[in-house]
Amino acid sequence: MSEEFPEQLAVYLAEREAQRASAVDATLGALTERERRLVCEAAVMGYVQGTRHPAGAEHPKNAAVLHLVIDACLAFSDLYPVITGVQPCSECQHPKYNHREGEDPVSPGTCLECEADDDEDAHHDYAAAPSPRSPEPR
Ligand SMILES: [Zn+2]
Ligand SMILES: [Zn+2]
Numbered sequence: 001m002s003e004e005f006p007e008q009l010a011v012y013l014a015e016r017e018a019q020r021a022s023a024v025d026a027t028l029g030a031l032t033e034r035e036r037r038l039v040c041e042a043a044v045m046g047y048v049q050g051t052r053h054p055a056g057a058e059h060p061k062n063a064a065v066l067h068l069v070i071d072a073c074l075a076f077s078d079l080y081p082v083i084t085g086v087q088p089c090s091e092c093q094h095p096k097y098n099h100r101e102g103e104d105p106v107s108p109g110t111c112l113e114c115e116a117d118d119d120e121d122a123h124h125d126y127a128a129a130p131s132p133r134s135p136e137p138r
Pocket of ligand 2 (some may be wrong): 093
């Protein structure tokens with residue numbers, strides 16, 4: 001085996017990795033924001049469920065996987081707001097549970113996640129945006 005071979009292989013592998021990375025970016029870039037977030041939530045919960053799958057156990061059918069993932073998302077609806085239809089704050093896009101109400105009607109509430117990020121707009125009330133997926137509240 002020549003000395004050059006491992007070097008060429010390393011270059012080839014690095015090129016392939018870069019190609020795959022840009023293919024991933026292009027694929028995600030072609031999605032709408034909502035599609036991207038749906039895929040993200042489903043992928044994250046699918047990963048979580050996958051880590052809990054017993055080694056060697058039979059892989060469930062797609063429909064069963066889908067049911068499992070959606071069921072698990074519904075149990076943590078604030079963490080999977082796009083799938084479950086829980087609306088993130090229209091002010092900052094953070095989930096409702098991160099918001100604290102103001103002490104009185106005059107002072108606004110606080111988004112704890114914004115506050116943690118040192119966002120100067122952290123002081124606001126949770127604002128629900130109309131969902132394209134669920135009907136307007138009556
Ligand atoms: Zn907010
Ligand atoms: Zn926020």
